[in-house]
Amino acid sequence: MDDGTNAECRIKGNFRIRGIRSTNPIAVGDYVMVQTLADGTNWIAEIEERKNYIIRRSTNLSKESHILASNIDQVALIVTVNHPVTSTTFIDRFLATCEAYRVQTTLIFNKIDLLTDEEIAQLEELRALYEGLGYPTLAISAKSGDCKAVQRALAGKVTLLSGNSGVGKSTLLNALFGKELTRTGKISDAHDKGMHTTTFSEMYFLPDGGAVIDTPGIKGFGSIDMKREEVGHYFREIFRIGRDCRFGNCTHTGEPGCAVHDALITGDVAISRYESYLSMLDDTTEGKYRV
Numbered sequence: 001m002d003d004g005t006n007a008e009c010r011i012k013g014n015f016r017i018r019g020i021r022s023t024n025p026i027a028v029g030d031y032v033m034v035q036t037l038a039d040g041t042n043w044i045a046e047i048e049e050r051k052n053y054i055i056r057r058s059t060n061l062s063k064e065s066h067i068l069a070s071n072i073d074q075v076a077l078i079v080t081v082n083h084p085v086t087s088t089t090f091i092d093r094f095l096a097t098c099e100a101y102r103v104q105t106t107l108i109f110n111k112i113d114l115l116t117d118e119e120i121a122q123l124e125e126l127r128a129l130y131e132g133l134g135y136p137t138l139a140i141s142a143k144s145g146d147c148k149a150v151q152r153a154l155a156g157k158v159t160l161l162s163g164n165s166g167v168g169k170s171t172l173l174n175a176l177f178g179k180e181l182t183r184t185g186k187i188s189d190a191h192d193k194g195m196h197t198t199t200f201s202e203m204y205f206l207p208d209g210g211a212v213i214d215t216p217g218i219k220g221f222g223s224i225d226m227k228r229e230e231v232g233h234y235f236r237e238i239f240r241i242g243r244d245c246r247f248g249n250c251t252h253t254g255e256p257g258c259a260v261h262d263a264l265i266t267g268d269v270a271i272s273r274y275e276s277y278l279s280m281l282d283d284t285t286e287g288k289y290r291v
């Protein structure tokens with residue numbers, strides 16, 4: 001509630017969101033109007049229009065979607081150079097999806113305490129690559145408990161935390177919130193027992209303003225509507241350099257006069273990024289992204 005307290009609420013009526021059919025009428029991050037009746041029950045009377053929302057589409061290509069979170073200011077993607085390896089393909093596909101959602105993303109490289117000298121060099125290379133593209137990066141060891149840099153990056157914003165399993169999301173959340181976190185998680189678990197989906201999100205409020213949304217079990221956002229010729233729009237450097245291609249609809253896959261092809265040779269487009277781009281193009285060819 002506005003006064004900072006929590007209240008259990010029921011949902012009144014049938015909320016519909018323009019354009020999408022969602023399995024959940026209310027999502028983490030929603031701002032709502034609550035009516036309290038004489039008997040003390042709280043009813044959600046209205047949902048404010050969402051600034052944005054992140055959905056997960058059902059795999060069976062039905063039109064049903066699950067809203068993972070709404071009103072996000074930024075995404076923090078936790079990645080690891082090793083233990084486990086987070087592939088650049090995973091990172092780039094994730095970033096491309098964030099671009100499609102128009103949400104700012106910060107890359108947090110975790111477990112730097114475990115890295116060899118060679119891996120540290122790799123880390124620095126990756127940081128330079130993504131910083132160069134305009135994605136802020138941090139390098140941390142969540143296990144060490146020192147997460148001041150992360151706290152600064154999260155302050156005052158609503159951040160969706162994501163990352164592959166095992167990269168240290170829970171460890172980082174615990175370092176940020178201390179012991180209280182586990183208790184919060186348990187309450188939400190009990191609360192959501194009736195749901196047939198186990199993928200619900202939780203929001204943790206930061207002591208100095210802002211909040212973190214954790215979506216357990218979500219690796220990425222899943223596919224979103226993306227046309228084949230649009231994939232290149234979501235790779236910042238490919239979009240920028242691609243404007244110099246001879247053909248306006250160049251897919252950068254061997255067309256004559258392709259500026260992206262030239263940039264691969266000069267190093268202005270990293271091979272790893274181009275490979276990720278190709279992997280997303282392949283998906284659209286296979287119909288994973290709906291055309």
Ligand SMILES: Nc1nc2c(ncn2[C@@H]2O[C@H](COP(=O)(O)OP(=O)(O)O)[C@@H](O)[C@H]2O)c(=O)[nH]1
Pocket residue numbers: 110111112113114140141142143144163164165166167168169170171172
């Ligand atoms: N050495 C080291 N281990 C870490 C670090 N962060 C997390 N871990 C370990 O990595 C494993 C997975 O972490 P967890 O937080 O459960 O990952 P999650 O699946 O993303 O929530 C656990 O054994 C953690 O103790 C780190 O910065 N350094």
Ligand SMILES: [Mg+2]
Pocket residue numbers: 169170171
């Ligand atoms: Mg976890």
Ligand SMILES: [Zn+2]
Pocket residue numbers: 242245250251252253255257258259260261
């Ligand atoms: Zn091209």
